[in-house]
Amino acid sequence: MASATSEKKYQLVVFGASGFTGQFVVEEIAKTFEEENKELSWAIAGRNMKKLQSVLEEAGRRTGKNLEEIPIVIADVSSESSLDEMCRDAEVVLNCVGPYRQYGHPVVRACIENKTHHIDISGEPTFLENCQLLYNQQAKENGVYILGSCGFDSIPCDMGVVFAQKQFPGDINDIECFLKILIGPEGGAANTGTWESAIEGFAHVHELKEIRKRLFPVRLPKPDYRIAKRSLVFKSSDVEGYNLPFVGSDRSVVTRTQYYNYNEKKSRPVQMNVYLQVTSILALLYFFVVGIIFGILCKFSLGRTIMKKFPKATSLGMFTPSGPTRKQMAGCSFVMTMVSRGFETKLSNPVEKHEKEPTKKMITTVTGPEPGYITTPICMVQAAYTLLKKDHKIPPGGGVLTPGAAFAETDLIERLQAKNIKFTKVE
Incomplete structure (x- = not known):
């Protein structure tokens, strides 16, 4: 781990904790952080104090853990100073705020500038590949790892x-x-949220x-x-x-x-x-009908607006606000x-x-x-734990990396196996 991140206040900060996926990421950390390190310091971050408090209450109720002392950080993608403050205190930011094309770049930039590692769960190729193009060299110069697509995608x-x-x-x-x-x-x-990310990506x-x-x-x-x-x-x-x-x-x-x-x-x-x-x-x-609807409406600004406003109707029930x-x-x-x-x-x-x-x-x-809200939090959190290990075998020097590039020589697969994500040779 880069020495620049060794004296941060929090080892993990979940940004966007009050979002649909963020809630499950918080629960996954609550269930597992003692397995990794009972002294592991972590916090949650987002825009709304009341919602973030509700996230901790719900996670505590679901996991049976006392989360009353978990710190809450107020941060917003529209406020550069709040992102800087969050990242200055964090060793690793778990970014759950999407669509990433709209909201991801300010967080990545703040992480790099404050020498904080960044993990996201984006499934948007334009965001992921543009991040590598724009930030890889600067991330290396600062010894920072920017690890995208660390959920079910991919x-x-x-x-x-x-x-x-x-x-x-x-x-x-x-x-x-x-x-x-x-x-x-x-x-x-x-x-x-997944539907909107797919719309933006396509x-x-x-x-x-x-x-x-x-x-x-x-x-x-x-x-x-x-x-x-x-x-x-x-x-x-x-x-x-x-x-x-x-x-x-x-x-x-x-x-x-x-x-x-x-x-x-x-x-x-x-x-x-x-x-x-x-x-x-x-x-x-x-799937053919949904694909045709999606493909046609995505071509036009009005069509994209309609899909975002009426997700359940335009996805034929696949995507709903309540999830x-x-x-x-x-x-x-x-x-x-x-x-x-x-x-x-x-x-x-x-x-x-x-x-x-x-x-x-x-x-x-x-x-x-x-895949979306059980496997994804498991993958994201285990990726973060792997990154935090002092003896990890992630390629040295930082940079914008895919999961396969970052974790090929680590124990991530073994970690996932233990969490019921099984890798098996059949024949």
């Missing part, structure tokens, strides 16, 4: 690739990832071409064996049901990790595609099936060509509880 997928690479006997050529969300008898939903996806051109001026070497091209909807012998492209941030995060590994570790890049797995025609039609109930979350889970194909042998030079086609196949899975 720790299970990115660390799932890390796990697969460690299990595979030779070189992996490509991975097809199939995500299946299992909904319990109570049904399921998501909070509108509306500005055209910006990625220029960002990536500047961020990666030298492209990865072209693979001799391209990952399989799939139709819009297809079946696979490796998983049941129908599969369609998954438009989340997982693929973009994994790609950034592959760039890091190739440039810094001289390792062979892995190609990846991510698909959403559904098991019925009805579910398939539902899922606790019972709905308890009945929900996910399965991420990763089908790796590659070569029997491993070559030390990443651009050296294999003499034979990739014929070896391996299947691994990442499984866990409800």
Whole structure:
């Protein structure tokens, strides 16, 4: 850990604690901080004292912990001085305030300037990649780690690739990832904060071409064996049901990790595609209709306004202001099936060509509880604990990093296993 952060008042500060996801992050810390260090100092931060007090009361009631003495910090993204004050006192800020395109940059800048590490749970590629482009050098100069996408987007997928690479006997050529969300008898939903982040990300996806051109001026070497091209909807012998492209941030995060590994570790890049797995025609039609509505309305400012104002109607019930109930979350889970194909042998030079086609196949899975508000807080908090470890094996020097780049050599996977997010080799 950078020495500049060693004398901060708080090791962790949850910023945006009164938001829907922030509440669950606070509860996760309350449940687990004694396992890490009984002396761990932490605080919560946000705009409204009364709401923040209610967060601690609710977290205390849910976890059975006495949280009356947990400090509250008043901070607002519109107030640079309040962000500076929060960051001066924090070793690590867990930023739960989204959409990050709108609210993330001031927090990242304040963290870097005050030599504070930053962890977020963004699933917005334009924000994540622009952060790397804008702040990587300054973060390194200040010895600060800016770690994005440390929730369900995209720790299970990115660390799932890390796990697969460690299990595979030779070189992996490509991975097809199939995500299946299992909904319990109570049904399921998501909070509108997630919906708004998705709207912002999709509306500005055209910006990625220029960002990536500047961020990666030298492209990865072209693979001799391209990952399989799939139709819009297809079946696979490796998983049941129908599969369609998954438009989340997982693929973009994994790609950034592959760039890091190739440039810094001289390792062979892995190609990846991510698909959403559904098991019925009805579910398939539902996602198609939501996708069409989303794609059309996102193109226009008025359409985006309508989606934000009427999230339940425009998402056909998927996103609501109240989000899922606790019972709905308890009945929900996910399965991420990763089908790796590659070569029997491993070559030390990443651009050296294999003499034979990739014929070896391996299947691994990442499984866990409800992704948005159970798995995400677990991932975020365990990432923070890993960062706080004095003997961690995170790449030295700071910078803007993906989970796979930051945590590949740490014990993060083992930590997640202990929290019921399981990484398994199937065959």
